[in-house]
Amino acid sequence: MSQATAIIDSKDLTKRYGNFTAVDKLTLTIREGEIFGLLGPNGAGKTTTILMLLGLTEPTSGILKVCGYDPLREAIKVKRTVGYLPERVGFYEDLTAKQNLDYTAALNGLNYAEAEKKIDEVLETVGLKPKADQLLSQFSLGMKQRLGIADVMIKNPKVAIFDEPTSGIDPEGVEQILSIILGMAKRKMSVILSSHQLHHVQRVCSRVGIMAKGHLVAEDSIENLGKATLGEGKFRIEVQTSPITEKVIQAIKHIKGVASVEAIDNILKISSESDVRNQIARAIIDNDSLATGMKIEEYNLEKIYLKYVKEQ
Numbered sequence: 676m677s678q679a680t681a682i683i684d685s686k687d688l689t690k691r692y693g694n695f696t697a698v699d700k701l702t703l704t705i706r707e708g709e710i711f712g713l714l715g716p717n718g719a720g721k722t723t724t725i726l727m728l729l730g731l732t733e734p735t736s737g738i739l740k741v742c743g744y745d746p747l748r749e750a751i752k753v754k755r756t757v758g759y760l761p762e763r764v765g766f767y768e769d770l771t772a773k774q775n776l777d778y779t780a781a782l783n784g785l786n787y788a789e790a791e792k793k794i795d796e797v798l799e800t801v802g803l804k805p806k807a808d809q810l811l812s813q814f815s816l817g818m819k820q821r822l823g824i825a826d827v828m829i830k831n832p833k834v835a836i837f838d839e840p841t842s843g844i845d846p847e848g849v850e851q852i853l854s855i856i857l858g859m860a861k862r863k864m865s866v867i868l869s870s871h872q873l874h875h876v877q878r879v880c881s882r883v884g885i886m887a888k889g890h891l892v893a894e895d896s897i898e899n900l901g902k903a904t905l906g907e908g909k910f911r912i913e914v915q916t917s918p919i920t921e922k923v924i925q926a927i928k929h930i931k932g933v934a935s936v937e938a939i940d941n942i943l944k945i946s947s948e949s950d951v952r953n954q955i956a957r958a959i960i961d962n963d964s965l966a967t968g969m970k971i972e973e974y975n976l977e978k979i980y981l982k983y984v985k986e987q
């Protein structure tokens with residue numbers, strides 16, 4: 676299959692509960708090999724979307740294909756190809772990590788030898804091999820979540836869907852989970868990750884979709900969303916300058932990396948690809964003007980996200 680193969684293809688996908696619309700006309704394509712982040716505040720419709728992808732809840736209307744299959748009519752095929760880690764992992768607390776995975780391996784039809792090999796491999800991948808024989812009741816939430824990822828990997832899914840995998844996890848646990856997810860993508864697995872925690876998503880996702888009140892309000896790479904929100908250039912630099920002359924503006928425009936310069940009252944608004952504050956200060960002085968204040972901001976998903984969510 677080529678890089679461009681769609682693993683998720685939806686058009687106008689809608690879910691209503693009574694007269695409340697939880698997901699409204701979602702049109703989305705996710706391609707093979709992507710780590711796609713489904714972002715949005717609580718109640719945005721992320722879990723409802725995931726449940727429809729899995730065929731666990733029926734869409735009210737719209738078209739949906741998952742790896743080319745209809746999740747409702749071809750439920751078994753979808754279940755074979757897609758792994759799912761729900762928001763709250765349900766393991767048997769009085770069994771060990773390995774015993775819990777034994778259960779999943781049996782459900783997936785692996786024989787004893789296959790199961791032993793696979794369980795060993797997935798526990799290694801998530802860094803829980805030394806804890807294989809420890810009871811789940813002694814596991815931290817982060818360890819349970821990593822075991823949840825191991826559990827998903829037992830059946831070698833083409834696509835793994837994780838619903839809020841880092842929610843409530845301590846920073847060290849978050850690091851471990853994100854690095855496992857990156858490792859899965861390296862092994863050509865596609866990952867869909869839902870989260871309201873932007874800084875986690877920003878670290879691992881190649882593309883994100885931002886949901887708010889059931890709508891997909893933006894869908895792109897973080898870089899492109901940044902450009903669309905904050906203009907060309909990764910940095911926004913504002914310089915209080917007096918006087919602002921054409922000479923000063925031209926000198927700044929000629930600095931390498933500067934994308935645009937705009938003068939508003941006594942402030943120069945500059946966007947640039949790199950942090951060029953020193954060069955700007957130099958250009959202002961060299962052209963007989965004075966900079967009395969300067970601030971810089973780098974775009975991040977937080978700003979993009981707030982912008983889109985607030986507009987709803």
Ligand SMILES: Nc1ncnc2c1ncn2[C@@H]1O[C@H](COP(=O)(O)OP(=O)(O)O)[C@@H](O)[C@H]1O
Pocket residue numbers: 692695696697715716717718719720721722723724
């Ligand atoms: N079974 C249900 N019945 C009625 N309303 C529901 C049901 N499931 C979810 N909702 C509502 O749909 C909206 C989206 O929920 P959800 O998909 O869980 O959001 P998210 O995962 O983004 O937090 C929420 O307002 C929620 O209360």
Ligand SMILES: [Mg+2]
Pocket residue numbers: 721722723762838839
């Ligand atoms: Mg949810």
